[in-house]
Amino acid sequence: xxxxxxxxxxxxxxxxxxxxxxxxxxxxxxxxxxxxxxxxxxxxxxxxxxxxxxxxxxxxxxxxxxxxxxxxxxxxxxxxxxxxxxxxxxxxxxxxxxxxxxxxxxxxxxxxxxxxxxxxxxxxxxxxxxxxxxxxxxxxxxxxxxxxxxxxxxxxxxxxxxxxxxxxxxxxxxxxxxxxxxxxxxxxxxxxxxxxxxxxxxxxxxxxxxxxxxxxxxxxxxxxxxxxxxxxxxxxxxxxxxxxxxxxxxxxxxxxxxxxxxxxxxxxxxxxxxxxxxxxxxxxxxxxxxxxxxxxxxxxxxxxxxxxxxxxxxxxxxxxxxxxxxxxxxxxxxxxxxxxxxxxxxxxxxx
Amino acid sequence: xxxxxxxxxxxxxxxxxxxxxxxxxxxxxxxxxxxxxxxxxxxxxxxxxxxxxxxxxxxxxxxxxxxxxxxxxxxxxxxxxxxxxxxxxxxxxxxxxxxxxxxxxxxxxxxxxxxxxxxxxxxxxxxxxxxxxxxxxxxxxxxxxxxxxxxxxxxxxxxxxxxxxxxxxxxxxxxxxxxxxxxxxxxxxxxxxxxxxxxxxxxxxxxxxxxxxxxxxxxxxxxxxxxxxxxxxxxxxxxxxxxxxxxxxxxxxxxxxxxxxxxxxxxxxxxxxxxxxxxxxxxxxxx
Numbered sequence: 137x138x139x140x141x142x143x144x145x146x147x148x149x150x151x152x153x154x155x156x157x158x159x160x161x162x163x164x165x166x167x168x169x170x171x172x173x174x175x176x177x178x179x180x181x182x183x184x185x186x187x188x189x190x191x192x193x194x195x196x197x198x199x200x201x202x203x204x205x206x207x208x209x210x211x212x213x214x215x216x217x218x219x220x221x222x223x224x225x226x227x228x229x230x231x232x233x234x235x236x237x238x239x240x241x242x243x244x245x246x247x248x249x250x251x252x253x254x255x256x257x258x259x260x261x262x263x264x265x266x267x268x269x270x271x272x273x274x275x276x277x278x279x280x281x282x283x284x285x286x287x288x289x290x291x292x293x294x295x296x297x298x299x300x301x302x303x304x305x306x307x308x309x310x311x312x313x314x315x316x317x318x319x320x321x322x323x324x325x326x327x328x329x330x331x332x333x334x335x336x337x338x339x340x341x342x343x344x345x346x347x348x349x350x351x352x353x354x355x356x357x358x359x360x361x362x363x364x365x366x367x368x369x370x371x372x373x374x375x376x377x378x379x380x381x382x383x384x385x386x387x388x389x390x391x392x393x394x395x396x397x398x399x400x401x402x403x404x405x406x407x408x409x410x411x412x413x414x415x416x417x418x419x420x421x422x423x424x425x426x427x428x429x430x431x432x433x434x435x436x437x438x439x440x441x442x443x444x445x446x447x448x449x450x451x452x453x454x455x456x457x458x459x460x461x462x463x464x465x466x467x468x469x470x471x472x473x474x475x476x477x478x479x480x481x482x483x484x485x486x487x
Numbered sequence: 488x489x490x491x492x493x494x495x496x497x498x499x500x501x502x503x504x505x506x507x508x509x510x511x512x513x514x515x516x517x518x519x520x521x522x523x524x525x526x527x528x529x530x531x532x533x534x535x536x537x538x539x540x541x542x543x544x545x546x547x548x549x550x551x552x553x554x555x556x557x558x559x560x561x562x563x564x565x566x567x568x569x570x571x572x573x574x575x576x577x578x579x580x581x582x583x584x585x586x587x588x589x590x591x592x593x594x595x596x597x598x599x600x601x602x603x604x605x606x607x608x609x610x611x612x613x614x615x616x617x618x619x620x621x622x623x624x625x626x627x628x629x630x631x632x633x634x635x636x637x638x639x640x641x642x643x644x645x646x647x648x649x650x651x652x653x654x655x656x657x658x659x660x661x662x663x664x665x666x667x668x669x670x671x672x673x674x675x676x677x678x679x680x681x682x683x684x685x686x687x688x689x690x691x692x693x694x695x696x697x698x699x700x701x702x703x704x705x706x707x708x709x710x711x712x713x714x715x716x717x718x719x720x721x722x723x724x725x726x727x728x729x730x731x732x733x734x735x736x737x738x739x740x741x742x743x744x745x746x747x748x749x750x751x752x753x754x755x756x757x758x759x760x761x762x763x764x765x766x767x768x769x770x771x772x773x774x
Binding site: 312313331334335336377378 | 598
């Protein structure tokens, strides 16, 4: 150990302290959804009691008291202001979080572990919105999300097209020559397969891109890297060994924003999901209606919903304010066994 | 020469190798590759890159991994230097030529550079040669400072034999009994290479002479001798250069060299076509 190395360790600890504080504040905002008011003296007393038990010679009671007074007072202040929470799957720095920020920078993104958590969180009122990926130019449709969309009653209130630029991230002291493996979500690894192959790096599956970056920073495995966003480099103090490692330039993921709200906002795009009877020409009849009205379809996808039944996703350009759209929707409802307008919304393209 | 199956013309009138890089075709166009000896900082590299681009250079050179005579000399910025070169390329559009010294770096340097350079000290580093033979990125192979043409071509053969057909030779001066200049630039090798090999050859008068005042005449001579291009060290502020200060050319001098090269190139085209400039303009012989 020398001073330089000790200082680097201190920097690492500080980064983690800040990330943990962020995590705490997000939890505080979630907790507010279950409380009538921010103030809770009983809980506060219990908390301080619990913390003081952990006092050590270096971190004594007085010091703990000072720090947590500041933390608790900030927590209460946050609970007293109105925040709109957006649930996303993954850790901070995930592409879903970047999409949420692109859609509305004023919202507070909250990480969850699964897509189910995002849907349930929005349904229960824990989150105001949820942001989930539906399709990617290289990887195709995100099955798990689309399956949840079939059954959900949530509305789509926005969409984001996010260009996905992957970075190879490593611990700052790692020699690039020693990198043997890269951790990331299988979809991200697939998008830079040629790059990894050229540089003889073995892809290792991880639950999500940002999670892989976080794991790298915390567990510091030898000879390892992570494939994740540029934002993760800053967040977890990692070095970008190479930017834009995706094999194709046009790598775009499309996200939708979910909400409980029922009224349609002004929009230029609509999404519907429907099923038809198992008979010849039923899908054609639906498409014919949209073609007849001169409506431009932007996506059509079929997903097996239950044995023998397919759910069809249809996106098109247009607004429910337009007569031709309203008429098409009305006609389509009549020739399908199940039909739901998921939403009429604005789609933004993030830079 | 019988073992030089791929590097020589083998007596036949085979096609000459032409290597497209960015907007230029090495082996067909006269290519000027200019830039600092080493990437010292982002500001220095971007300033120099902008200056050489403005003067009309076709490609940017700059070292990130520097094999130096002394281990205490500046060793280069490594991967950080490659990132700076990538930025300079984005800014100017100039393709990047940079040296690779370690076989483990080859794939990484390929991610950033358009042409890999193998330096004079590494000309016979066979594991490095083989590794660069496995990629398709063009390789600029400098002549070893003690090497004969035959030895040099055998090194090119190593790269070609591994499957990379894109080899550019670079004459950079050799060690002789003459010590007035840093090296003795062997321009005679240029037409010799042209006679027996199909590979393009460029000349590096910066290292070949090591002396700023004679770089320009040697650049012009290289063009006249039939070289396919020149590699030249330009620094936006030569006094502050961390390496090879005495041979770093300031941008204004480079600009004037580019103009002379342009005129000489036109004159050479005429001469090669048999159009001798009219007698009134031709210099009068003094008896």
